[in-house]
Amino acid sequence: MSEDILSEAEFAALVALDTPTVCNALEIVAPNRRAVGFTTKQLVCPRPGLPPIVGYARTARMRAMTPALPEAVDRIAYYEYVAAGADGAQSKTPRIIVIEDLDSSPGFGAFWGEVNTNIHKAIGCLGVITNGSIRDLDDCAEGFQMLAGNVGPSHAHVHITDFGGDIIVHGMAVSSGDLIHADQHGAVIIPHEVARDVPAAAAQIAAREAIVLNACKAQGAGIAEVKAALSKAAEYH
Secondary structure, X not given: OHHHOOOHHHHHHHHOOOHHHHHHHHHHHOHHHOOOOEOOXXXXXXXXXXXXXXXXXXXXXXXXXXXXXXXXXXXXHHHHHHHHOOOOOOOOOOEEEEEEEOOOOOOOOEEEOHHHHHHHHHOOEEEEEEOOEEOOHHHOOOOOEEEEOEEOOOOOOOEEEEEOOOEEEOOEEEOOOOEEEEEOOXXXXXXXXXXXXXXXXXXXXXXXXXXXXXXXXXOOOOHHHHHHHHHHHHHOO
């Protein structure tokens, strides 16, 4: 992956799109991904006004309902894994943390609050996606995006059980190093081999939609105008 990391300009082109638009574009550039690779349940997003985040996944699993076992993962080892980034070294590439809460009642205890959002922001992370809970909403790191299963008050016995493996969060199967796009709507994995094609596909879709939307918003628009616009959009290349 390291030799093919996206450039700053390529990241910026993806950040300029919202996540639903990215999903639409993937239907063109990776049609086999039409019904897979995105979150399928609503996530709490306390910061809907933040711009989309795009980064390489760092994965982990956690529990909070029971105390950590003696052989539990060392928290520092986990932070070092996160800091390493997708290229395996201390990295400046943007990262997004995806953590699966394994508890029978996910979100019983929050891993994410004032301290961990600031730690993760300091080591290069843009935000978190989890089926677990978040807390300390007013004190979390500035600009750090959070998509979570719920909001809760306590961290209970929260601890990392393992990291770097394959996980599933709200229907989205994620591997360490996957390229993820997320905003207030949810998250989607962008196959790296088509990532550079997404902005152009999104522009093509926007142009088609503009034909229909402009016709619908025109004064006096009715079924005849809608039908004509749909026909024109279908012929657009």
